[in-house]
Amino acid sequence: MRARDLAEDYQLVRLGDPALSAARLIADQHRPAVVVVDDDGMPVTVLPGSQVLRFSVPGYVQDDPSLARVYDERGGAEVCVDNLARRTVKEVLPPKEKRHDMPAVSGNATVLEIAATMARLHTPLVVVVDGDTFHGVVTASHLLAVILHTTPEPPA
Amino acid sequence: MSFAQVLSVVVFVGAYILIATERVHRVAAALGGAALMLGLGLTDGETAFHSVEAGIDWNVVFLLLGMMIIVGVIKQTGLFEYLAIAAAKRARGKPYAMMVMLVVITAVASAALDNVTTVLLIAPVTFLVCDRLGLNPIPFLIAEVMASNIGGTATLIGDPPNIIIASRSGLTFNDFLIHLAPFVVVLMIVFVVVCRWLFRDAFHYDEKRVAEVMALSEREAIKNRTLLVQSLIVLALVLVGFTLHSVLHVEPSVVALLGAGLLVLVSKVTTEEAIADVEWETLVFFMGLFVMVGALVETGVIGQVSKALADAVGGQPLVAVMALLGVSAVLSAIVDNIPYVATMAPIVGDLVAAEGGTPQAESLWWSLALGADLGGNATAVGASANVVVLGLAARNGTPISFWQFTRYGIVVAALSILLAAPYLWLRYFVLA
Numbered sequence: 315m316r317a318r319d320l321a322e323d324y325q326l327v328r329l330g331d332p333a334l335s336a337a338r339l340i341a342d343q344h345r346p347a348v349v350v351v352d353d354d355g356m357p358v359t360v361l362p363g364s365q366v367l368r369f370s371v372p373g374y375v376q377d378d379p380s381l382a383r384v385y386d387e388r389g390g391a392e393v394c395v396d397n398l399a400r401r402t403v404k405e406v407l408p409p410k411e412k413r414h415d416m417p418a419v420s421g422n423a424t425v426l427e428i429a430a431t432m433a434r435l436h437t438p439l440v441v442v443v444d445g446d447t448f449h450g451v452v453t454a455s456h457l458l459a460v461i462l463h464t465t466p467e468p469p470a
Numbered sequence: 471m472s473f474a475q476v477l478s479v480v481v482f483v484g485a486y487i488l489i490a491t492e493r494v495h496r497v498a499a500a501l502g503g504a505a506l507m508l509g510l511g512l513t514d515g516e517t518a519f520h521s522v523e524a525g526i527d528w529n530v531v532f533l534l535l536g537m538m539i540i541v542g543v544i545k546q547t548g549l550f551e552y553l554a555i556a557a558a559k560r561a562r563g564k565p566y567a568m569m570v571m572l573v574v575i576t577a578v579a580s581a582a583l584d585n586v587t588t589v590l591l592i593a594p595v596t597f598l599v600c601d602r603l604g605l606n607p608i609p610f611l612i613a614e615v616m617a618s619n620i621g622g623t624a625t626l627i628g629d630p631p632n633i634i635i636a637s638r639s640g641l642t643f644n645d646f647l648i649h650l651a652p653f654v655v656v657l658m659i660v661f662v663v664v665c666r667w668l669f670r671d672a673f674h675y676d677e678k679r680v681a682e683v684m685a686l687s688e689r690e691a692i693k694n695r696t697l698l699v700q701s702l703i704v705l706a707l708v709l710v711g712f713t714l715h716s717v718l719h720v721e722p723s724v725v726a727l728l729g730a731g732l733l734v735l736v737s738k739v740t741t742e743e744a745i746a747d748v749e750w751e752t753l754v755f756f757m758g759l760f761v762m763v764g765a766l767v768e769t770g771v772i773g774q775v776s777k778a779l780a781d782a783v784g785g786q787p788l789v790a791v792m793a794l795l796g797v798s799a800v801l802s803a804i805v806d807n808i809p810y811v812a813t814m815a816p817i818v819g820d821l822v823a824a825e826g827g828t829p830q831a832e833s834l835w836w837s838l839a840l841g842a843d844l845g846g847n848a849t850a851v852g853a854s855a856n857v858v859v860l861g862l863a864a865r866n867g868t869p870i871s872f873w874q875f876t877r878y879g880i881v882v883a884a885l886s887i888l889l890a891a892p893y894l895w896l897r898y899f900v901l902a
Contacts (some may be wrong), residue, residue, distance in 0.1 A: 373866040380548040381598055383690035384555055389682060393601070463699035 315460060317428055318421030321442040321450030324466060326351050329358065329404040334395070336403050337366050346438035349451060350403055357441045357448055359407060359416050369406040370394035421449050425460060427454055471774075478512045480763050482813075490805040497751045500758025506766035517768055523816075524764035526757045527635045529637045529723040534753060536726025538625055540705060541587045543733050543746030547698040550579065550591035551691035558599040559688065563680035565605055565653075565673040569613055570662050573597060577621025577658050581628045581651075582709065585618040585855040587747075592618075593862045602682040604835075608863065608870055609672035613858045614666050614880050616847045620661060623843040624654035626712065626722060630752075631811035631842045636722070638815035639822070639835050643712035643722060649836050653893045657681040657886055664885065668878055697737050703734040759812045767816055776820030783821075787830040788899050790821065790893060791837045798841025799887045803848030803879075805826075811842050833898035840890040848883035850875035 325339040325348045330384040340363045340434075347362040372393055377379045385393065394462040395400050398406075407413065419428050421444045431440055432454055485503030489496045507513050517524050521681050557571035572592065579588040581825065592614050602605035609748055622628035626636045626646040685853075711718065711725035734744045766772045783790035794814075801810050823829030848854030850860055850872045856879075863870045 326768075372597065372601065374594035374601075377862065378591070378692050379596035380551055380693055381594055383693075384598070384686045384688060386685050386687065389602075389685050392547065403581065 316421060317419045317423040317424060317442045317452060318444075319445075320428070320452045320456060321421070321424075322456065323450070324349055324439070324451035324453075326355075326357075327403050328353070329359070329402070329407075333366065333398045333401040333403055333406045336361055336406070337363075337398055339371070340366060342356045344452045349439075349441055350407070355448065356446065357416060357418070357443060359413060360437060360439060360441065361403065365391060365408065366398070366406060367390070367394075369401060370398050372397060376397065403426060418443050418454075420444055422448075425457065425464075428437075429456055429461070432457070460464075471771075472615070472769070474512055474769045475771050475774075477510055478507065478671065478765050478771055479854065481506045481510070481512070482766055484677075485762060486805075486809060489809055495826045497758065499529055500755050500762065502559040502758075504758040504761035507762055511674055513761065513765040513768045518761045518764060521764065525635050526764075526766040527634070528762040529721055530633050530760075531723075531753055531756055533627070533637075533721075533723040533726050534630065534756070535748060536708075536718075536730040537746045538586065538727075539730035539744050540701070540708065540726070541583045543697070543737060543739050543744060544583070544701045545587065545591060545707065545747060546739070546743070547692050547701055548691040549698055549701075550575075550588075550649065551595050552688045553593055553656065554595040555599065555686050555688035555691065558683050558843070559686065562597075563603050563675065563683045565603070565675050566666060567601065567668070569610055569672075572610060572667065573613050573617035574658070574661060574841070577617040577624075580621035583707065584627070585615075585622045585629060586690045588618050588621075589615050589859050590862070592783070593859055597866050597868075598686075600804055602686070603675050603679050605675060606672055607835055607866075608874070609853075610668035611859050611863055612870065612878050613669060615689040615853075615855050616879070617658070618855050619843060619847045619853050620654060620657055620886065622839065624651040625780070627726075629843045630756075631807050632839055633722075633810050634808070634815055635835055635839050638819055641835060643666055644715065646839075647713070648895075650839060653890065655836055658883045658895075659891055660885065660889065661679075661882065664882070670880065681726070685784050697739070700737045701733060701757075704729050756808070756812075758822055759809050763812050763816065766813075772816045773820065776817045780821055780824040785822070786829070787825055787834070788895065791830075791894050793832050793835040794818070794834055794842040795887060795894065797888060799845030799848070799883060800840055802842045802845030802882060803832065803852045806852065807842040807846055811838065814838055814842075829902045830898050836898075837890075837894055840894070841887065844890065845883055845884040846885065848879045849881070852879065852883075 325345060325437045327342055327348050327350055331352060339348050347360050350358045350361050352358050372435045414435055416441040417431060419431050419440050419442055421442055428440055436455045439451050441451055481503055485499045488494050488499035508518060519525055553575050556571060557575060558568050561567035561571055576588055576592050593611060596610050596614060597607050600610060625642045626632050629771035632646060708725055711720065712722055734741065818838050822831045822834055850856050860870050
């Protein structure tokens, strides 16, 4: 099985979209990340949920983690939403110099190649692209399911 | 001037320019200068490492080390966060009342600990309460960092220049409390009043948002009550140890090290955690500076400068005190006050001795401390704490520009020096 066979449709956001919409997509669909695309619909990078959370938590709480405890649940949630509400997707991406390579494989990539790319880039999903053609995304859960179903379970 | 003297001055001035202009890291400049002094034979290993007059002042280094360890542990308790949130709640979110409480907490903490740590702890919680109230945090941060520089002036351990002065002059913790703390209390009262005018545009707030501050739970900030109690007991013991110097005859550096050791021993803090906040770079910077200044002492440069100054102001101690106050304030506003005080300390020591060690002559030490500590408030780069707060503000999306800070800083520094001058005059010349 090749990457193009495993690729599935996935939640996409544009660079200019509100960061809050990216957060909602991740939350509502229980996804680990969203794929960020440019104006032509081509993937630019992957925005993981952890990065969205990084921008939802105020810098001063990250500087002094003991402050996280002083909020009640509602107050804490309001702070996080406020922080995301005033930012776009572009603004919550890591700066270009700190951004990792986009986790991408070609449509022809084998299961092991996809797994190796995910392992190397510590990413829960990879984008499948061939030139200007965007096939979709392979998630770690989908990939693991394929791997586990292909091989008979070893005896206990 | 002999060739050795010229050489030592060239090396020293070169290193000083590198430190002031930040063309290379200040530690590299100080260590490079020290290495050159040793390499060129302007001082030697025996003097650099073992001489009390012209070597590394180990009392300063180990006092700083001990206090850094104690502060590093106290930092983990959440005490500051608790105090700051409790203050904001007590002020019921009223901005000016809140600012007063925060600057008082900062000033007191800076007197007992150190300025940089204090502002590092108070700034995040300031962002939090300002965020909840929809207030601009910049005026609060500027007021706090100034309070930290003022508060740190009050004690021997409050500001690194005071530690150098104490070690070089033999003045005790109690001397600082008696001679500087009363003035600092007056200055803080004036500062609090001036803040009302200086930051008058920052006190408009939305009363509906007060509930957001009142909903904060300061008790949750205390993560480890046992550690908090242990830390406060040890800090109290250390402060008592400092004040009993005349009875116990134990150097402040030894008291601080004993306190640090005791705290690590009784608490469950690991050694790695305890020393994680030690600023090794600062300690090495001090060592480099002491070797360089020691070389100037060894080659006789300091002696000649002292003699020239003593001749110039001989018999006019008031002129010397006022000139030292003004020059120290101006220079400390522009360059790091630590190398300045490290250089001036032996010169002031000579001047005090030349004037016969009278109370008027001794006031030169207080003039140096007040000028160097309070002058740091004048500009954004005048004190380490200022630079730290500017960095934190930028990281939190509310950058403070150099001039934004300096236009308030100049007012506060000028006012501080204008009050320090009559204080020195009245206390040591009129009422002495």
